[in-house]
Amino acid sequence: MKVFTLLASLLVADVAVVAAQGTIVPHKPSGDLNGSNFTYPFPLHLYKFTSQQQQLEMAFMDVAPTSAPNNKTAILFHGNFFCGATWNQTIHVLAGIGYRVIVPDHIGYxxxxxxxxxxxxVAQLATNANTLLQTLGIGNVTVVGHSFGGMLTFRYGLMFPNSVDEMVVINAIAMEDYTAKGVPYLTIDANYASSLQSTFASIQSYENTTYYVGQWEDAYDVWVQMVIDVFYGSKRDAFNFNQAQIIDVVLTQPIAHEFANVIPPVLLMIGEKDTTAIGKAWSPPSVAATLGNFTALALDVSAQLPNCTLFTFPDLGHAPHISDPARFSAALVEWLLTGAINANDV
Structure with a gap:
């Protein structure tokens, strides 16, 4: 507790925090930073550290509880077409029930x-998050991950089971082994060329179909603009290449065969109308038809996890925390407080 208090005091005082893992300094939440000019809803900090002989910066928000502290910390992992800022409503909910909330942007994003x-x-990104927490003096955490962040949450739980109180996984990609199901390999160079073609219209169309099941709202435009600004920002080439590298990670580093080894309790939250599947777009029709069935995946994965609560949203797609935040938050909070969810309460 004394370490936490000291670190928090130093950050508030705009003093750099130095630990063996790296250095943490405050940063203004607006203006261009590593290719993004989006204004974040809470103050930003930079975790400066060395990885693979490179000096890196991981931007993150560190939000204090807004009610009586429960002495617990949640770390939130964003998905591929998302940033830490898209967790805004969930941050408010968790801070409102006493959590300290850490929200990093993954390296490359x-x-x-x-x-x-x-x-x-996935192991490297999980390790980066773990060393950030160590540098902040944080021990056990509740890990919450969406989409690619859900895949990362599973890997984090497998790597650091003794430091995870519980896991919340929302429409994770890679709950199936895409390559084993027949998705052809596409090179990083080919995926890079494809990423460079991304536009506001193409991302909006994709998200409308898979994330929001044809129920687009104007409020979603801000999240598309947030990522398209990075696609065309000051780090355009590096970002698009990193995107291609991440696609390669998803295809070549499956987690779908390890769910039985996950020790911490898991809340698996699934929007059943989601059809997201990496590689589906370039797979033969016979393969594509077998991918992204989240109703079936939810049942299959929840049966494999040793300690799992499954909660589904039959009418929602890939991003239930954005498309119906009130219903999502009600289920999340009930599980975190009681370890169960009564569907009649949501």
Whole structure:
């Protein structure tokens, strides 16, 4: 508790915090930072550290409880077309029930470094998050992850089970082994060329179909603009190449065969109308038809996890925390406080 108090005091005082893992300094939440000019809803800090012989910066928000502290910390992992800022409503909910909330942008994304020559892996990104927490003096955490962040949450729980109180996984990608199901390999160079073609219209169309099941609202435009600004920002080439590297990670580093080894309790939250599947777009029709069935995946994965609560949203897609934040938050809070969810309460 004394370490936490000292670190928090130093951050509030705009003094750099130095630990063996790296250095943490405050940063203004607006203006261009590593290719992103989006204004974040809470003050930003930079975790400066060395990884793979490169000096990197991981941007993150550190939000204090807004009610009586419960002495617990939640770390939130964003997905591929998302940044830490898209957790805004969930941050308010968790801080409102006493959590300290840490929200990083993964390396390669948003306001964090877009490294050249970096060997991306789910284990490396999980390790980066773990050393951030160590540097902050934080022990056990509740890990919440969406989409690619859900895949990362599973890997984090497998790597650091003794420091995870519980896990919340929302429409994780890679709950199936895409390559084993027949998705052809596409090179990083080919995925890079494809990423460079991304536009506001193409991302909006994709998200409308898979994330929001054809129920687009104007409020979602801000999240598309947030990521398209990075696609065309000051780190455009490096970011698009990092995107291609992440696709390669998802295809070549499956987690779908390890769910039985996950020790911490898991809340698996699934929007059943989601059809997201990496590689589906370039797979033969016979393969594509077998991918992204989240109703079936939810049942299959929840049965494999030793300690799992499954909660589904039959009418929602890939991003239930954005498309129906009130219903999502009610289920999340009930599980965190009681370890169960009564569907009649949501």
């Amino acid at each position: 948003c306001k964090s470094t877009k490294p050249v020559g970096y060997q991306f892996s």
